[in-house]
Amino acid sequence: MKIIYAKDYGDMSRKAANIISAQVILKPESVLGLATGSSPLGIYRQLILWYEKGDLDFSAARSVNLDEYWGLPADNEQSYHYFMHHHFFDHINIDPARIHIPNGMAPDAAAECARYDRLITEYGGIDLQLLGIGRNAHIGFNEPDDHFSKNTHQVTLTQSTIAANTRFFEREEDVPHQAISMGMQAITQARKILLVASGEDKAQALYASCFGPVTPQVPASILQLHQDVTIIADEAALSRCPR
Numbered sequence: 229m230k231i232i233y234a235k236d237y238g239d240m241s242r243k244a245a246n247i248i249s250a251q252v253i254l255k256p257e258s259v260l261g262l263a264t265g266s267s268p269l270g271i272y273r274q275l276i277l278w279y280e281k282g283d284l285d286f287s288a289a290r291s292v293n294l295d296e297y298w299g300l301p302a303d304n305e306q307s308y309h310y311f312m313h314h315h316f317f318d319h320i321n322i323d324p325a326r327i328h329i330p331n332g333m334a335p336d337a338a339a340e341c342a343r344y345d346r347l348i349t350e351y352g353g354i355d356l357q358l359l360g361i362g363r364n365a366h367i368g369f370n371e372p373d374d375h376f377s378k379n380t381h382q383v384t385l386t387q388s389t390i391a392a393n394t395r396f397f398e399r400e401e402d403v404p405h406q407a408i409s410m411g412m413q414a415i416t417q418a419r420k421i422l423l424v425a426s427g428e429d430k431a432q433a434l435y436a437s438c439f440g441p442v443t444p445q446v447p448a449s450i451l452q453l454h455q456d457v458t459i460i461a462d463e464a465a466l467s468r469c470p471r
């Protein structure tokens with residue numbers, strides 16, 4: 229794991245955007261695994277700016293998002309569909325036919341999960357997977373558990389994740405209790421992984437993920453087994469990690 233210290237959120241975002249930018253320049257048809265949450269927002273803003281300047285072209289890029297709340301339609305402002313379009317896709321020239329996010333309104337969750345894994349396989353896997361990290365070290369919505377979930381799956385969110393994500397909703401009771409998440413196979417088979425984290429509330433999760441035992445109780449710890457992981461985090465998030 230390569231750990232890069234960033235001065236602050238802006239520095240973290242620009243460094244990470246540089247890596248994604250290089251990926252798209254080197255391989256315009258890259259399959260980008262994308263993430264939601266407040267951590268990647270600054271990255272998307274930076275990539276949009278470079279696109280507007282004419283430095284980046286997403287016309288051949290393909291994207292597969294990590295996860296989606298179960299039961300939220302795409303036009304719900306709290307859905308990850310809405311988030312991705314509002315904060316990124318609507319501002320760049322990616323082909324809408326090449327944007328993929330699990331469908332949280334699918335009639336059959338198991339069939340939707342299988343469809344999503346097939347799609348990733350047909351794309352030849354993910355070139356660059358962008359990840360945030362939950363306070364409990366979840367990646368995507370792979371929550372702490374007694375096993376790693378291999379495939380895309382329907383997941384029941386932990387109380388701590390529901391509480392953490394309440395800040396995006398008007399009321400805690402509005403937060404869906406279930407989601408569809410990409411599993412560890414698609415994530416760990418990504419050729420490159422880029423994880424961003426900022427703030428003191430991620431410090432313990434980041435420390436345990438990078439330096440603790442590899443255990444499904446700390447989902448991001450599985451990244452220790454991957455050959456090409458770059459972590460970009462600010463001082464607060466890295467405050468428990470040895471320098």
Ligand code: GLP
Pocket residue numbers: 263264265266267268294295359360361362363366367368369389393
């Ligand atoms: C959500 C998402 C994750 C994200 C995490 C952290 O639950 N499913 O993909 O990494 O929360 O979010 P934030 O970056 O807002 O702290």
